Amino acid sequence: MLDLVSLSRAWVVGGKTSNMDAGLLRNLVEANMTQEDDTNHEKLTDELLSNTFAFLMAGHETSAHSLSFAVAFLALYPEVQQKIYEEATRIWPDGCPTTASVSSYKEHMPKLEYTLATFQETIRMFPAAPRLTKIVHMDTTLTVHRFTTQGTGEIEAITPFTVPVRAGSLILLDTMAVHMNPIYWGHDAEEFNPERFLDTETYRWPRDAFFAFSSGPRSCIGQRFALTESVCTLTSLVRRYEISVPEHLTGKPFEEQKRILLKWRPRTTPTPLNCMVRLRRRAVN
Ligand code: HEM
Structure with missing residues (x-):
């Protein structure tokens, strides 16, 4: 974090902001440097650091690791992947939405119910904050x-x-x-089993027993953002590519594939070690 912030600061000072893709960080660094009482540009304020922490750790690492596990699950469970593919194809029959086409949260998110359930099931099994x-x-x-x-x-x-x-x-x-x-x-x-996150007429999934995002007033402020970006990522990926286990694992028993692909280490958040998959472009995109 410190390295990233120093680098951004050096780029801002040197007028090389075009080098920086991370607009969020650039905005923070620039705002921090224009504070009147901040005469020492090398000094990091607590606010800048805590915001960087929120972006990198709370916002990025949690979602990135959860998506890695989700993609490994899709390789292991082709029937789940097929349902996501069908859900995405129903909404976007002519291919994935692009930045130029219109895709609306209000209209499409409620229709991506199974994809959402798959992501929720992933973070039930691999919560970023165990x-x-x-x-x-x-x-x-x-x-x-x-x-x-x-x-x-x-x-x-x-x-x-x-x-x-x-x-x-x-x-x-x-x-x-x-x-x-x-x-x-x-x-x-x-x-x-993503189905456990789908309500039916006789079943309502147990909301109080799911707190991957914690609960109450100090629960995750990025919850809706995380669910939306993850559903977008998974549908776009599956709409374009068929995901399967990597070549060196084909032929191995399912339980062994699962054990290897889902191997993780307890770090700041549970960190996947082997989420490697094979992507094959689908014929119709
Ligand atoms: C799958 C993705 C995510 C998971 C599983 C997750 C999980 C959590 C959990 C469990 C907490 C409570 C921590 C505690 O009580 O100690 C939390 C807090 C927080 N999360 Fe997330 N999070 C995710 C994504 C995000 C994203 C994308 C953002 C920002 C865009 C974000 C921003 C925050 C912030 C700022 C807090 C602190 C809230 C507070 O203390 O009031 N999170 N998150």
């Missing part, structure tokens, strides 16, 4: 559930119990554990 920490403001008591599972994964013996929580405590919300909890997501919670 755990969140919060400070408790007032004494409270939480009701939680203990349960056991049979060999088949079916849940039994759900027993409620209470946990007193003191004001001032630091608590850890385990997003990943909630996302994998069979009480909310069923005995196949560990399976990738």
